[in-house]
Amino acid sequence: MTRPNRIEPTTALLVILTGMMTVTILAVIYLVAFADPGPIGQAPPPGAPLLVEPEGPPRCDAASLETMTCPPGHYCNINTCVKIEKDPLCGEGESCRECDCKTGLVCHHNTCMAQTMVEEVPLICQEDENLSKAVKRLVELCKTRKADPNQIVSTASCSVQEWEDLALNDKDFDLMLAAFPNRFAVHFPIGRPNLSRRDWPKAADREFAIGQIRAYRQVLGEAKQIFVIGRASPDGDPKHNHVLALARMNLVSELIDKVVYEGMTPTERARKPIHSRSFTLPTTRPIRPEKYDKVYLTNPAGSKSLNLDPLMAWDERSLKDLRTKLDDKAMITEIDSPEYSKLLNAINRVVLVIPIPCTGDEYEERRNDLEAAAAAAGGGP
Numbered sequence: 476m477t478r479p480n481r482i483e484p485t486t487a488l489l490v491i492l493t494g495m496m497t498v499t500i501l502a503v504i505y506l507v508a509f510a511d512p513g514p515i516g517q518a519p520p521p522g523a524p525l526l527v528e529p530e531g532p533p534r535c536d537a538a539s540l541e542t543m544t545c546p547p548g549h550y551c552n553i554n555t556c557v558k559i560e561k562d563p564l565c566g567e568g569e570s571c572r573e574c575d576c577k578t579g580l581v582c583h584h585n586t587c588m589a590q591t592m593v594e595e596v597p598l599i600c601q602e603d604e605n606l607s608k609a610v611k612r613l614v615e616l617c618k619t620r621k622a623d624p625n626q627i628v629s630t631a632s633c634s635v636q637e638w639e640d641l642a643l644n645d646k647d648f649d650l651m652l653a654a655f656p657n658r659f660a661v662h663f664p665i666g667r668p669n670l671s672r673r674d675w676p677k678a679a680d681r682e683f684a685i686g687q688i689r690a691y692r693q694v695l696g697e698a699k700q701i702f703v704i705g706r707a708s709p710d711g712d713p714k715h716n717h718v719l720a721l722a723r724m725n726l727v728s729e730l731i732d733k734v735v736y737e738g739m740t741p742t743e744r745a746r747k748p749i750h751s752r753s754f755t756l757p758t759t760r761p762i763r764p765e766k767y768d769k770v771y772l773t774n775p776a777g778s779k780s781l782n783l784d785p786l787m788a789w790d791e792r793s794l795k796d797l798r799t800k801l802d803d804k805a806m807i808t809e810i811d812s813p814e815y816s817k818l819l820n821a822i823n824r825v826v827l828v829i830p831i832p833c834t835g836d837e838y839e840e841r842r843n844d845l846e847a848a849a850a851a852a853g854g855g856p
Contacts, residue, residue: 595837600833685734695731700831706762719824
């Protein structure tokens with residue numbers, strides 16, 4: 476008797492798995508081909524899982540103006556709409572080279588500072604264009620002495636020696652100083668002050684000079700810097716003349732201090748330091764009588780005149796004699812005459828005093844500072 480063929484277990488399992496896979500494939504094909512997805516936009520049935528599409532930045536096409544449009548507040552950057560971010564505002568003490576300062580602060584010396592902490596440009600330097608240009612020219616000269624081109628420089632940045640060197644090397648230095656109003660000149664007798672003994676000035680001479688300088692007290696007190704330039708006549712020994720010029724410069728500086736600090740307490744004096752730059756100039760380039768009045772005594776055109784006398788001496792007789800000779804237009808052009816030579820020596824025995832009302836690094840309002848101030852006050856730009 477023959478026994479029926481039996482299917483191996485392994486073969487049977489393979490047949491079953493093959494059948495299940497066939498059924499699954501047929502079911503997927505049916506769903507794809509014949510299943511009804513339902514109306515577009517219809518909400519999924521209750522209990523069905525929600526399909527959330529991942530959100531990305533809006534797209535744009537930068538190839539043309541028509542297709543590069545982005546939503547408000549965005550701009551097209553390499554085919555992607557990017558949100559426009561507001562520039563950050565800088566706080567007090569932070570650099571404002573590339574940002575605006577927060578409300579209530581101003582950008583000064585590349586730093587955000589409180590308005591109360593900055594020194595504004597004096598009104599005289601805002602109103603007098605020639606004076607403002609002269610200050611800027613002094614600043615530019617001072618910058619040539621600084622190694623760092625990014626350093627913030629003012630007329631107060633250079634030392635006495637640096638200003639003396641600049642005055643010696645710049646042939647137009649005197650003309651530049653002529654742009655400063657309310658300067659004056661103190662003239663000295665021959666050989667005074669005496670270098671070997673202290674018998675001059677007498678009390679009367681000293682008081683006469685102080686009385687003349689006192690007329691300039693307000694100008695000197697408000698100056699940010701004062702040039703006190705000592706000179707000597709071209710005749711005589713150059714070394715001796717240099718020492719004389721130093722002595723004259725120091726004496727006038729002492730009298731300026733006395734006038735400015737007159738009646739002040741030590742505390743008031745400490746709050747109001749006098750920033751003098753005192754130096755001497757050699758006699759190789761003497762002041763010429765024919766140019767003296769215009770360059771050294773006359774207030775520049777457009778400046779606010781205080782009607783002060785810029786010509787000073789140590790007694791009334793010397794002052795009157797000097798003024799008479801300077802007013803003699805015929806004599807000051809006769810360069811071969813003995814009187815011209817005497818006047819040339821006389822006007823070079825002098826200390827020139829130039830009050831400088833601004834330093835060139837004070838705060839000037841920028842446009843964004845004005846707008847911020849207007850916005851804070853509730854107004855428009």
